[in-house]
Amino acid sequence: MDLIQALNFAVAFFMVYMTVFFLLLFVKYRREYYTAPEWKGQTPFISIVVPAYNESGLIEKCLDSLLKLDYPRDKLEIIVVNDGSTDDTEAKARKYEPKGVKVFTKENGGKGAALNYGIKKATGEFVATMDADSHATPYVIKELVPYFDDPEVMAATPSIKISPNNSPIKEFQRIEYLMILFSRKLLSYIESVPVTPGPFSMFRKVVFDKVGMFDEDNLVEDQEIAMRIQAGHFKIRSSVEERATVYTDPPDNINDLLKQRVRWQRGGIRNYWKYRYLVKSEFGDYGMFFIPLNFATLTAFFIVLALLLNSFFTYSYYAQYIAVESVAMSVNVFTIVGVFALLMSLVWLYVAVSSFRTEKIKLKYLLLFMFFYWYLMMSYNILMAAAEIRGAKKTW
Protein backbone atom coordinates (compact mmCIF):
# COMPACT_ATOMS: atom_id res chain seq x y z
CA MET A 1 0.00 0.00 0.00
CA ASP A 2 1.50 3.34 -0.99
CA LEU A 3 1.23 6.60 0.96
CA ILE A 4 -1.63 8.00 -1.14
CA GLN A 5 -3.68 4.84 -0.66
CA ALA A 6 -2.89 4.75 3.07
CA LEU A 7 -4.03 8.39 3.44
CA ASN A 8 -7.21 7.63 1.49
CA PHE A 9 -7.94 4.72 3.80
CA ALA A 10 -7.19 6.75 6.93
CA VAL A 11 -9.44 9.66 5.97
CA ALA A 12 -12.27 7.39 4.80
CA PHE A 13 -12.13 5.42 8.04
CA PHE A 14 -12.05 8.61 10.11
CA MET A 15 -15.17 9.92 8.35
CA VAL A 16 -17.06 6.70 8.95
CA TYR A 17 -15.87 6.48 12.54
CA MET A 18 -16.95 10.01 13.46
CA THR A 19 -20.40 9.59 11.96
CA VAL A 20 -20.87 6.23 13.66
CA PHE A 21 -19.62 7.61 16.97
CA PHE A 22 -22.04 10.53 17.13
CA LEU A 23 -24.98 8.40 16.01
CA LEU A 24 -24.09 5.89 18.73
CA LEU A 25 -23.89 8.68 21.26
CA PHE A 26 -27.39 9.77 20.32
CA VAL A 27 -28.74 6.22 20.44
CA LYS A 28 -27.20 5.71 23.88
CA TYR A 29 -28.51 8.96 25.38
CA ARG A 30 -31.73 9.44 23.40
CA ARG A 31 -33.92 9.23 26.55
CA GLU A 32 -31.84 11.78 28.46
CA TYR A 33 -31.77 13.97 25.35
CA TYR A 34 -35.50 14.60 25.59
CA THR A 35 -35.58 15.26 29.33
CA ALA A 36 -34.41 18.33 31.24
CA PRO A 37 -34.32 19.11 34.97
CA GLU A 38 -37.49 20.93 36.07
CA TRP A 39 -37.49 24.32 37.80
CA LYS A 40 -38.60 23.81 41.42
CA GLY A 41 -38.98 27.40 42.51
CA GLN A 42 -35.30 28.23 43.00
CA THR A 43 -34.69 31.95 42.57
CA PRO A 44 -31.00 32.72 43.12
CA PHE A 45 -29.83 36.24 42.33
CA ILE A 46 -28.74 36.47 38.71
CA SER A 47 -26.70 39.15 36.97
CA ILE A 48 -26.90 39.35 33.20
CA VAL A 49 -23.92 41.06 31.59
CA VAL A 50 -24.43 42.42 28.07
CA PRO A 51 -21.21 43.68 26.47
CA ALA A 52 -21.96 45.93 23.50
CA TYR A 53 -19.94 47.50 20.76
CA ASN A 54 -21.82 49.40 18.07
CA GLU A 55 -25.00 47.40 18.58
CA SER A 56 -27.36 50.32 18.14
CA GLY A 57 -29.60 48.36 15.79
CA LEU A 58 -30.24 45.37 18.05
CA ILE A 59 -29.59 46.31 21.68
CA GLU A 60 -33.15 47.45 22.33
CA LYS A 61 -34.56 44.12 21.20
CA CYS A 62 -32.04 42.40 23.47
CA LEU A 63 -32.90 44.50 26.53
CA ASP A 64 -36.64 44.28 25.86
CA SER A 65 -36.35 40.50 25.91
CA LEU A 66 -34.44 40.59 29.19
CA LEU A 67 -37.09 42.78 30.80
CA LYS A 68 -39.70 40.22 29.79
CA LEU A 69 -37.88 37.31 31.44
CA ASP A 70 -40.09 35.03 33.48
CA TYR A 71 -38.08 35.50 36.67
CA PRO A 72 -38.54 37.68 39.78
CA ARG A 73 -37.37 41.15 38.85
CA ASP A 74 -35.81 41.73 42.28
CA LYS A 75 -33.59 38.69 41.70
CA LEU A 76 -32.32 39.96 38.40
CA GLU A 77 -29.62 42.48 37.61
CA ILE A 78 -29.07 43.61 34.01
CA ILE A 79 -25.71 45.22 33.24
CA VAL A 80 -24.83 46.73 29.87
CA VAL A 81 -21.15 47.39 29.24
CA ASN A 82 -20.73 49.80 26.37
CA ASP A 83 -17.24 49.08 25.06
CA GLY A 84 -16.54 52.50 23.59
CA SER A 85 -19.15 52.25 20.85
CA THR A 86 -18.94 54.92 18.19
CA ASP A 87 -22.67 54.81 17.41
CA ASP A 88 -25.62 55.56 19.73
CA THR A 89 -25.54 52.18 21.52
CA GLU A 90 -24.97 53.92 24.84
CA ALA A 91 -27.85 56.36 24.37
CA LYS A 92 -30.20 53.54 23.47
CA ALA A 93 -29.08 51.48 26.46
CA ARG A 94 -29.44 54.43 28.85
CA LYS A 95 -33.12 54.70 27.91
CA TYR A 96 -33.51 51.47 29.89
CA GLU A 97 -31.93 52.85 33.07
CA PRO A 98 -35.29 53.90 34.52
CA LYS A 99 -36.32 50.25 34.20
CA GLY A 100 -33.39 49.18 36.35
CA VAL A 101 -30.84 48.38 33.64
CA LYS A 102 -27.34 49.43 34.73
CA VAL A 103 -25.26 50.95 31.94
CA PHE A 104 -21.50 51.36 32.12
CA THR A 105 -19.26 52.83 29.49
CA LYS A 106 -15.60 52.04 29.20
CA GLU A 107 -12.85 52.60 26.68
CA ASN A 108 -12.85 50.16 23.84
CA GLY A 109 -10.90 47.09 24.90
CA GLY A 110 -12.51 44.11 23.22
CA LYS A 111 -15.27 41.73 24.18
CA GLY A 112 -13.32 39.79 26.79
CA ALA A 113 -12.42 42.99 28.63
CA ALA A 114 -16.02 44.21 28.46
CA LEU A 115 -17.28 40.92 29.87
CA ASN A 116 -14.76 41.02 32.71
CA TYR A 117 -15.70 44.62 33.47
CA GLY A 118 -19.35 43.64 33.73
CA ILE A 119 -18.68 40.52 35.78
CA LYS A 120 -16.73 42.60 38.31
CA LYS A 121 -19.75 44.89 38.63
CA ALA A 122 -22.13 41.93 38.94
CA THR A 123 -23.50 41.10 42.38
CA GLY A 124 -25.40 37.93 41.54
CA GLU A 125 -24.61 34.43 42.71
CA PHE A 126 -24.86 33.52 39.03
CA VAL A 127 -23.71 35.54 36.06
CA ALA A 128 -25.20 35.18 32.61
CA THR A 129 -23.35 36.68 29.68
CA MET A 130 -25.31 37.71 26.63
CA ASP A 131 -24.42 39.18 23.24
CA ALA A 132 -26.23 42.44 22.50
CA ASP A 133 -27.29 41.14 19.09
CA SER A 134 -29.30 38.32 20.67
CA HIS A 135 -32.66 38.12 22.36
CA ALA A 136 -34.00 35.57 24.82
CA THR A 137 -37.31 33.78 25.31
CA PRO A 138 -38.82 34.39 28.78
CA TYR A 139 -38.18 30.96 30.32
CA VAL A 140 -34.43 30.84 29.72
CA ILE A 141 -33.29 31.54 33.32
CA LYS A 142 -35.80 29.14 34.87
CA GLU A 143 -34.61 26.49 32.41
CA LEU A 144 -30.95 26.89 33.25
CA VAL A 145 -31.12 27.39 37.03
CA PRO A 146 -32.02 23.73 37.83
CA TYR A 147 -28.84 22.49 36.16
CA PHE A 148 -26.92 24.21 38.95
CA ASP A 149 -28.52 21.95 41.59
CA ASP A 150 -25.48 19.80 40.88
CA PRO A 151 -22.69 21.66 42.72
CA GLU A 152 -20.13 20.57 40.14
CA VAL A 153 -21.97 22.36 37.33
CA MET A 154 -20.24 25.68 36.74
CA ALA A 155 -21.92 26.74 33.51
CA ALA A 156 -25.07 26.03 31.54
CA THR A 157 -26.04 27.01 28.04
CA PRO A 158 -29.51 27.32 26.49
CA SER A 159 -30.74 26.55 22.97
CA ILE A 160 -29.12 29.10 20.74
CA LYS A 161 -30.92 29.37 17.45
CA ILE A 162 -31.57 31.59 14.49
CA SER A 163 -35.12 32.67 13.71
CA PRO A 164 -36.63 31.30 10.49
CA ASN A 165 -36.32 33.76 7.65
CA ASN A 166 -36.20 34.02 3.89
CA SER A 167 -32.47 34.52 3.47
CA PRO A 168 -30.82 31.28 2.26
CA ILE A 169 -27.54 32.17 3.95
CA LYS A 170 -29.36 32.62 7.26
CA GLU A 171 -31.37 29.44 6.74
CA PHE A 172 -28.14 27.50 6.22
CA GLN A 173 -26.79 28.93 9.44
CA ARG A 174 -30.08 28.09 11.13
CA ILE A 175 -29.56 24.44 10.21
CA GLU A 176 -25.93 24.68 11.25
CA TYR A 177 -26.86 26.12 14.65
CA LEU A 178 -29.31 23.25 15.18
CA MET A 179 -26.55 20.77 14.39
CA ILE A 180 -24.14 22.56 16.73
CA LEU A 181 -26.78 22.58 19.46
CA PHE A 182 -27.50 18.90 18.90
CA SER A 183 -23.79 18.05 19.04
CA ARG A 184 -23.20 20.21 22.11
CA LYS A 185 -25.98 18.40 23.97
CA LEU A 186 -24.55 15.00 23.01
CA LEU A 187 -21.06 16.12 24.00
CA SER A 188 -22.37 17.11 27.42
CA TYR A 189 -22.99 13.38 28.09
CA ILE A 190 -19.28 12.74 27.77
CA GLU A 191 -18.32 15.93 29.64
CA SER A 192 -16.96 17.56 26.52
CA VAL A 193 -19.07 20.68 25.99
CA PRO A 194 -16.61 22.76 23.96
CA VAL A 195 -17.98 26.26 24.43
CA THR A 196 -20.09 28.51 26.61
CA PRO A 197 -21.56 30.46 23.69
CA GLY A 198 -21.41 34.22 23.55
CA PRO A 199 -25.10 34.71 22.68
CA PHE A 200 -26.04 33.38 26.13
CA SER A 201 -24.34 31.34 28.84
CA MET A 202 -24.90 31.19 32.55
CA PHE A 203 -22.08 30.74 35.06
CA ARG A 204 -21.84 30.13 38.78
CA LYS A 205 -20.02 33.35 39.66
CA VAL A 206 -17.52 31.54 41.84
CA VAL A 207 -16.15 29.85 38.72
CA PHE A 208 -14.38 33.07 37.80
CA ASP A 209 -12.47 32.84 41.11
CA LYS A 210 -11.65 29.20 40.46
CA VAL A 211 -10.58 29.34 36.80
CA GLY A 212 -10.05 33.07 36.26
CA MET A 213 -11.88 35.67 34.20
CA PHE A 214 -12.37 35.77 30.42
CA ASP A 215 -9.16 35.89 28.40
CA GLU A 216 -9.09 39.45 27.08
CA ASP A 217 -6.75 38.63 24.25
CA ASN A 218 -8.46 35.65 22.70
CA LEU A 219 -10.21 35.31 19.36
CA VAL A 220 -12.89 33.07 20.92
CA GLU A 221 -12.99 33.89 24.60
CA ASP A 222 -16.26 31.95 25.05
CA GLN A 223 -14.51 28.76 23.99
CA GLU A 224 -11.34 29.46 25.96
CA ILE A 225 -13.17 29.86 29.25
CA ALA A 226 -15.06 26.62 28.59
CA MET A 227 -11.70 24.89 28.18
CA ARG A 228 -10.54 26.20 31.55
CA ILE A 229 -13.79 25.02 33.14
CA GLN A 230 -13.21 21.58 31.64
CA ALA A 231 -9.57 21.68 32.73
CA GLY A 232 -10.76 22.42 36.26
CA HIS A 233 -12.81 19.18 36.19
CA PHE A 234 -16.07 21.10 36.41
CA LYS A 235 -19.24 20.39 34.46
CA ILE A 236 -20.94 22.39 31.73
CA ARG A 237 -24.53 21.56 30.87
CA SER A 238 -26.39 22.25 27.68
CA SER A 239 -30.14 22.62 27.18
CA VAL A 240 -31.98 21.98 23.93
CA GLU A 241 -35.39 22.98 25.27
CA GLU A 242 -37.54 25.08 22.98
CA ARG A 243 -38.89 27.10 25.92
CA ALA A 244 -35.37 28.29 26.75
CA THR A 245 -34.15 29.63 23.45
CA VAL A 246 -31.90 32.54 22.74
CA TYR A 247 -32.07 33.82 19.20
CA THR A 248 -29.00 35.37 17.70
CA ASP A 249 -28.52 37.45 14.61
CA PRO A 250 -26.14 35.73 12.17
CA PRO A 251 -24.07 37.27 9.37
CA ASP A 252 -26.24 37.89 6.33
CA ASN A 253 -23.57 37.64 3.65
CA ILE A 254 -20.83 35.20 2.73
CA ASN A 255 -18.02 37.66 3.45
CA ASP A 256 -19.06 38.36 7.02
CA LEU A 257 -19.87 34.71 7.55
CA LEU A 258 -16.46 33.54 6.39
CA LYS A 259 -14.80 36.24 8.49
CA GLN A 260 -16.69 35.01 11.55
CA ARG A 261 -15.89 31.35 10.88
CA VAL A 262 -12.24 32.02 10.22
CA ARG A 263 -12.09 33.81 13.58
CA TRP A 264 -13.81 30.89 15.30
CA GLN A 265 -11.57 28.36 13.65
CA ARG A 266 -8.35 30.28 14.19
CA GLY A 267 -9.19 30.95 17.81
CA GLY A 268 -10.37 27.39 18.34
CA ILE A 269 -7.27 25.73 16.98
CA ARG A 270 -5.01 28.13 18.86
CA ASN A 271 -6.85 27.30 22.07
CA TYR A 272 -6.73 23.56 21.50
CA TRP A 273 -3.02 23.88 20.89
CA LYS A 274 -2.61 26.01 24.02
CA TYR A 275 -4.47 23.41 26.08
CA ARG A 276 -2.96 20.37 24.42
CA TYR A 277 -1.67 19.33 27.86
CA LEU A 278 -5.27 18.26 28.57
CA VAL A 279 -4.76 15.25 26.31
CA LYS A 280 -4.48 12.90 29.28
CA SER A 281 -6.82 10.29 30.67
CA GLU A 282 -7.34 12.33 33.86
CA PHE A 283 -9.29 14.80 31.70
CA GLY A 284 -11.56 11.99 30.52
CA ASP A 285 -13.31 12.08 27.17
CA TYR A 286 -12.57 15.78 26.78
CA GLY A 287 -8.84 15.15 26.90
CA MET A 288 -8.66 11.77 25.23
CA PHE A 289 -11.30 12.27 22.55
CA PHE A 290 -12.56 15.77 22.02
CA ILE A 291 -9.30 17.73 21.80
CA PRO A 292 -7.57 15.14 19.58
CA LEU A 293 -10.76 15.05 17.45
CA ASN A 294 -10.31 18.72 16.59
CA PHE A 295 -6.73 18.22 15.47
CA ALA A 296 -7.71 15.07 13.60
CA THR A 297 -10.55 16.86 11.78
CA LEU A 298 -8.25 19.68 10.70
CA THR A 299 -5.58 17.20 9.62
CA ALA A 300 -8.16 15.15 7.70
CA PHE A 301 -9.34 18.29 5.91
CA PHE A 302 -5.86 19.17 4.72
CA ILE A 303 -5.14 15.56 3.74
CA VAL A 304 -8.33 15.51 1.61
CA LEU A 305 -7.29 18.82 0.08
CA ALA A 306 -3.82 17.47 -0.70
CA LEU A 307 -5.30 14.27 -2.19
CA LEU A 308 -7.65 16.30 -4.38
CA LEU A 309 -4.83 18.52 -5.56
CA ASN A 310 -2.65 15.47 -6.15
CA SER A 311 -5.30 13.76 -8.26
CA PHE A 312 -5.80 17.01 -10.16
CA PHE A 313 -2.11 17.43 -10.96
CA THR A 314 -1.50 13.77 -11.66
CA TYR A 315 -4.52 13.51 -13.93
CA SER A 316 -3.58 10.84 -16.39
CA TYR A 317 -2.98 12.12 -19.89
CA TYR A 318 -4.77 9.12 -21.38
CA ALA A 319 -7.92 9.58 -19.25
CA GLN A 320 -9.32 12.03 -21.81
CA TYR A 321 -9.70 9.11 -24.24
CA ILE A 322 -11.80 7.11 -21.77
CA ALA A 323 -13.74 9.91 -20.05
CA VAL A 324 -16.96 7.95 -19.61
CA GLU A 325 -15.31 4.64 -18.81
CA SER A 326 -12.95 6.19 -16.25
CA VAL A 327 -15.92 7.58 -14.29
CA ALA A 328 -17.46 4.11 -14.14
CA MET A 329 -14.10 2.52 -13.40
CA SER A 330 -13.27 4.98 -10.64
CA VAL A 331 -15.84 3.31 -8.37
CA ASN A 332 -13.78 1.69 -5.66
CA VAL A 333 -13.68 1.10 -1.92
CA PHE A 334 -13.38 4.85 -1.24
CA THR A 335 -16.39 5.61 -3.40
CA ILE A 336 -18.40 3.01 -1.56
CA VAL A 337 -17.23 4.09 1.89
CA GLY A 338 -17.65 7.73 0.84
CA VAL A 339 -21.23 7.16 -0.32
CA PHE A 340 -21.92 5.29 2.90
CA ALA A 341 -20.42 8.10 5.00
CA LEU A 342 -22.50 10.58 3.01
CA LEU A 343 -25.66 8.59 3.64
CA MET A 344 -24.84 8.38 7.33
CA SER A 345 -24.19 12.12 7.40
CA LEU A 346 -27.65 12.58 5.88
CA VAL A 347 -29.07 10.40 8.64
CA TRP A 348 -27.09 12.45 11.15
CA LEU A 349 -28.43 15.70 9.71
CA TYR A 350 -31.96 14.34 9.71
CA VAL A 351 -31.71 13.07 13.29
CA ALA A 352 -30.20 16.37 14.44
CA VAL A 353 -32.76 18.61 12.78
CA SER A 354 -35.76 16.43 13.54
CA SER A 355 -34.80 16.25 17.22
CA PHE A 356 -35.99 19.87 17.37
CA ARG A 357 -39.62 19.08 16.86
CA THR A 358 -40.83 22.63 16.39
CA GLU A 359 -38.19 23.62 13.86
CA LYS A 360 -39.46 23.36 10.32
CA ILE A 361 -36.89 23.57 7.57
CA LYS A 362 -37.51 23.36 3.85
CA LEU A 363 -36.09 20.26 2.18
CA LYS A 364 -34.28 22.34 -0.46
CA TYR A 365 -32.29 24.12 2.25
CA LEU A 366 -31.43 20.82 3.92
CA LEU A 367 -30.14 19.39 0.66
CA LEU A 368 -28.25 22.52 -0.25
CA PHE A 369 -26.80 22.57 3.24
CA MET A 370 -25.61 19.01 2.89
CA PHE A 371 -24.20 19.23 -0.62
CA PHE A 372 -23.10 22.83 -0.87
CA TYR A 373 -22.94 24.88 2.31
CA TRP A 374 -21.13 22.21 4.33
CA TYR A 375 -18.28 22.05 1.82
CA LEU A 376 -18.23 25.80 1.34
CA MET A 377 -17.84 26.23 5.07
CA MET A 378 -14.97 23.78 5.17
CA SER A 379 -13.06 26.23 3.03
CA TYR A 380 -12.66 28.43 6.11
CA ASN A 381 -9.83 26.10 7.06
CA ILE A 382 -7.89 27.36 4.05
CA LEU A 383 -8.74 30.96 4.91
CA MET A 384 -7.79 30.27 8.51
CA ALA A 385 -4.38 29.01 7.44
CA ALA A 386 -3.98 32.11 5.26
CA ALA A 387 -5.00 34.41 8.13
CA GLU A 388 -2.55 32.67 10.46
CA ILE A 389 0.27 33.08 7.95
CA ARG A 390 -0.71 36.72 7.42
CA GLY A 391 -1.04 37.26 11.18
CA ALA A 392 -4.46 38.91 10.88
CA LYS A 393 -5.50 40.86 13.96
CA LYS A 394 -8.38 40.30 16.36
CA THR A 395 -11.43 42.57 16.27
CA TRP A 396 -14.91 42.57 17.89
Next chain:
Amino acid sequence: MERKVSWPLYLTAFVISAIIFIAGIYVGTILDTAQVGSLSSDVNSLSRELSTVQVLMLSEEDPAFCPVYEEEFLKIDSEREKLGYELTYLEEQKNVNSPELKKDYFILEAQSYFLAKKLQEVCQDDSILVLYFYSNDDCPDCAQQGADILSARDASSKNVLIYSFDGDLGSAMAEGFMTQYNVTGYPSVVINGETHSSYISPEELSAEFSK
Protein backbone atom coordinates in the same frame (compact mmCIF):
# COMPACT_ATOMS: atom_id res chain seq x y z
CA MET B 1 -15.28 15.55 39.58
CA GLU B 2 -13.39 12.51 38.44
CA ARG B 3 -13.34 12.24 34.68
CA LYS B 4 -13.71 9.01 32.81
CA VAL B 5 -12.95 7.89 29.30
CA SER B 6 -15.86 6.13 27.56
CA TRP B 7 -13.72 3.35 26.13
CA PRO B 8 -16.66 0.95 25.49
CA LEU B 9 -18.32 3.62 23.34
CA TYR B 10 -15.18 4.27 21.32
CA LEU B 11 -14.57 0.57 20.92
CA THR B 12 -18.16 -0.09 19.78
CA ALA B 13 -17.90 2.75 17.27
CA PHE B 14 -14.59 1.31 16.10
CA VAL B 15 -16.02 -2.18 15.61
CA ILE B 16 -19.07 -0.87 13.71
CA SER B 17 -16.87 1.38 11.56
CA ALA B 18 -14.48 -1.49 10.88
CA ILE B 19 -17.38 -3.72 9.78
CA ILE B 20 -18.64 -0.98 7.46
CA PHE B 21 -15.15 -0.39 6.16
CA ILE B 22 -14.40 -4.07 5.57
CA ALA B 23 -17.76 -4.42 3.81
CA GLY B 24 -16.75 -1.45 1.63
CA ILE B 25 -13.41 -3.06 0.83
CA TYR B 26 -15.13 -6.34 0.02
CA VAL B 27 -17.64 -4.75 -2.35
CA GLY B 28 -14.81 -2.66 -3.86
CA THR B 29 -12.76 -5.81 -4.46
CA ILE B 30 -15.73 -7.54 -6.09
CA LEU B 31 -16.16 -4.56 -8.40
CA ASP B 32 -12.45 -4.50 -9.26
CA THR B 33 -12.51 -8.22 -10.03
CA ALA B 34 -15.60 -7.71 -12.19
CA GLN B 35 -13.82 -4.92 -14.06
CA VAL B 36 -10.77 -7.12 -14.70
CA GLY B 37 -13.11 -9.90 -15.88
CA SER B 38 -14.91 -7.53 -18.20
CA LEU B 39 -11.64 -6.22 -19.69
CA SER B 40 -10.37 -9.76 -20.09
CA SER B 41 -13.47 -10.72 -22.01
CA ASP B 42 -13.07 -7.58 -24.18
CA VAL B 43 -9.47 -8.58 -24.95
CA ASN B 44 -10.60 -12.05 -26.03
CA SER B 45 -13.41 -10.69 -28.12
CA LEU B 46 -11.13 -8.19 -29.93
CA SER B 47 -8.55 -10.90 -30.42
CA ARG B 48 -11.17 -13.02 -32.16
CA GLU B 49 -12.16 -10.11 -34.38
CA LEU B 50 -8.55 -9.40 -35.33
CA SER B 51 -8.02 -13.09 -36.09
CA THR B 52 -10.99 -13.00 -38.42
CA VAL B 53 -9.52 -10.09 -40.39
CA GLN B 54 -6.13 -11.84 -40.38
CA VAL B 55 -7.61 -15.03 -41.81
CA LEU B 56 -9.53 -13.08 -44.44
CA MET B 57 -6.36 -11.27 -45.49
CA LEU B 58 -4.43 -14.51 -45.66
CA SER B 59 -7.09 -16.11 -47.82
CA GLU B 60 -7.55 -13.15 -50.09
CA GLU B 61 -4.72 -10.68 -50.61
CA ASP B 62 -6.40 -8.90 -53.47
CA PRO B 63 -5.89 -5.11 -53.01
CA ALA B 64 -9.46 -4.65 -54.14
CA PHE B 65 -10.56 -5.72 -50.66
CA CYS B 66 -8.25 -3.22 -48.94
CA PRO B 67 -10.92 -0.61 -48.11
CA VAL B 68 -12.91 -3.29 -46.30
CA TYR B 69 -9.86 -4.59 -44.45
CA GLU B 70 -8.72 -1.10 -43.47
CA GLU B 71 -12.13 -0.02 -42.26
CA GLU B 72 -12.60 -3.15 -40.20
CA PHE B 73 -9.06 -3.06 -38.85
CA LEU B 74 -9.18 0.59 -37.79
CA LYS B 75 -12.48 0.02 -36.00
CA ILE B 76 -11.04 -2.91 -34.05
CA ASP B 77 -7.76 -1.13 -33.38
CA SER B 78 -9.46 1.91 -31.95
CA GLU B 79 -11.29 -0.43 -29.52
CA ARG B 80 -7.96 -2.06 -28.75
CA GLU B 81 -6.37 1.28 -27.92
CA LYS B 82 -9.24 2.27 -25.64
CA LEU B 83 -8.91 -1.06 -23.88
CA GLY B 84 -5.25 -0.24 -23.25
CA TYR B 85 -6.15 3.04 -21.58
CA GLU B 86 -8.71 1.31 -19.41
CA LEU B 87 -6.13 -1.25 -18.40
CA THR B 88 -3.62 1.47 -17.52
CA TYR B 89 -6.27 3.40 -15.62
CA LEU B 90 -7.10 0.32 -13.60
CA GLU B 91 -3.45 -0.23 -12.83
CA GLU B 92 -2.39 3.35 -12.11
CA GLN B 93 -5.45 4.88 -10.53
CA LYS B 94 -6.88 1.91 -8.71
CA ASN B 95 -3.80 -0.15 -8.02
CA VAL B 96 -5.52 -3.15 -9.58
CA ASN B 97 -2.76 -5.24 -11.14
CA SER B 98 -3.48 -8.18 -13.36
CA PRO B 99 -0.22 -9.23 -15.09
CA GLU B 100 -1.95 -12.04 -16.98
CA LEU B 101 -4.54 -9.69 -18.43
CA LYS B 102 -1.77 -7.29 -19.40
CA LYS B 103 0.16 -10.07 -21.12
CA ASP B 104 -3.00 -11.05 -23.03
CA TYR B 105 -3.38 -7.43 -24.02
CA PHE B 106 0.21 -7.34 -25.30
CA ILE B 107 -0.56 -10.36 -27.48
CA LEU B 108 -3.58 -8.47 -28.80
CA GLU B 109 -1.32 -5.49 -29.53
CA ALA B 110 1.14 -7.73 -31.35
CA GLN B 111 -1.70 -9.22 -33.39
CA SER B 112 -2.84 -5.75 -34.32
CA TYR B 113 0.72 -4.61 -35.09
CA PHE B 114 1.34 -7.52 -37.46
CA LEU B 115 -1.97 -6.95 -39.15
CA ALA B 116 -1.14 -3.25 -39.57
CA LYS B 117 2.19 -4.24 -41.15
CA LYS B 118 0.37 -6.60 -43.48
CA LEU B 119 -1.96 -3.77 -44.47
CA GLN B 120 1.08 -1.59 -45.22
CA GLU B 121 2.43 -4.35 -47.42
CA VAL B 122 -0.72 -5.42 -49.23
CA CYS B 123 -2.69 -2.20 -49.32
CA GLN B 124 0.13 0.39 -49.28
CA ASP B 125 -1.39 1.76 -46.13
CA ASP B 126 0.64 4.78 -44.95
CA SER B 127 -0.17 4.48 -41.25
CA ILE B 128 2.77 5.13 -38.93
CA LEU B 129 3.38 2.25 -36.56
CA VAL B 130 4.81 3.11 -33.16
CA LEU B 131 6.05 0.59 -30.62
CA TYR B 132 6.51 2.25 -27.26
CA PHE B 133 8.44 0.44 -24.52
CA TYR B 134 8.14 1.66 -20.95
CA SER B 135 8.77 0.52 -17.41
CA ASN B 136 6.67 1.15 -14.30
CA ASP B 137 9.64 0.68 -12.01
CA ASP B 138 12.53 2.90 -12.89
CA CYS B 139 11.74 5.28 -15.68
CA PRO B 140 11.23 8.93 -14.72
CA ASP B 141 10.67 9.99 -18.36
CA CYS B 142 8.17 7.30 -19.26
CA ALA B 143 4.96 9.10 -18.22
CA GLN B 144 6.02 12.22 -20.11
CA GLN B 145 7.06 10.19 -23.16
CA GLY B 146 3.67 8.46 -23.18
CA ALA B 147 1.84 11.80 -23.02
CA ASP B 148 4.07 13.31 -25.73
CA ILE B 149 3.49 10.41 -28.12
CA LEU B 150 -0.26 10.78 -27.70
CA SER B 151 -0.28 14.53 -28.22
CA ALA B 152 2.01 14.24 -31.27
CA ARG B 153 -0.32 11.55 -32.61
CA ASP B 154 -3.34 13.80 -32.07
CA ALA B 155 -1.59 16.68 -33.87
CA SER B 156 -0.46 14.55 -36.81
CA SER B 157 -2.44 14.48 -40.03
CA LYS B 158 -1.39 10.88 -40.59
CA ASN B 159 -2.85 7.78 -39.04
CA VAL B 160 -0.52 6.88 -36.16
CA LEU B 161 -1.04 3.54 -34.43
CA ILE B 162 0.58 3.20 -31.03
CA TYR B 163 1.42 -0.07 -29.31
CA SER B 164 2.70 0.29 -25.73
CA PHE B 165 4.57 -2.45 -23.91
CA ASP B 166 5.63 -2.74 -20.29
CA GLY B 167 9.10 -4.21 -20.76
CA ASP B 168 9.47 -5.38 -17.16
CA LEU B 169 6.33 -7.48 -17.02
CA GLY B 170 7.94 -10.65 -18.34
CA SER B 171 5.72 -10.78 -21.42
CA ALA B 172 7.26 -13.01 -24.09
CA MET B 173 5.64 -10.85 -26.73
CA ALA B 174 7.19 -7.62 -25.36
CA GLU B 175 10.57 -9.29 -24.93
CA GLY B 176 10.43 -10.65 -28.47
CA PHE B 177 9.84 -7.17 -29.87
CA MET B 178 12.61 -5.73 -27.69
CA THR B 179 15.08 -8.27 -29.05
CA GLN B 180 13.90 -7.74 -32.59
CA TYR B 181 14.29 -3.96 -32.39
CA ASN B 182 17.32 -3.93 -30.12
CA VAL B 183 15.59 -2.13 -27.25
CA THR B 184 17.74 -2.02 -24.12
CA GLY B 185 16.40 0.86 -22.01
CA TYR B 186 13.30 2.91 -21.22
CA PRO B 187 11.67 4.84 -22.68
CA SER B 188 12.33 3.49 -26.15
CA VAL B 189 10.25 4.21 -29.20
CA VAL B 190 10.28 2.28 -32.45
CA ILE B 191 8.76 4.31 -35.30
CA ASN B 192 8.12 2.36 -38.50
CA GLY B 193 10.91 -0.05 -37.55
CA GLU B 194 13.46 2.60 -36.55
CA THR B 195 14.54 2.41 -32.88
CA HIS B 196 15.01 5.51 -30.70
CA SER B 197 16.64 4.43 -27.48
CA SER B 198 16.02 7.47 -25.34
CA TYR B 199 13.38 10.12 -24.67
CA ILE B 200 12.16 11.82 -27.85
CA SER B 201 10.90 15.38 -27.64
CA PRO B 202 7.44 16.35 -28.97
CA GLU B 203 9.12 18.27 -31.83
CA GLU B 204 11.13 15.22 -32.91
CA LEU B 205 8.01 13.07 -32.67
CA SER B 206 6.04 15.51 -34.81
CA ALA B 207 8.83 15.47 -37.39
CA GLU B 208 8.86 11.66 -37.40
CA PHE B 209 5.06 11.49 -37.70
CA SER B 210 5.02 13.80 -40.70
CA LYS B 211 7.61 11.85 -42.71
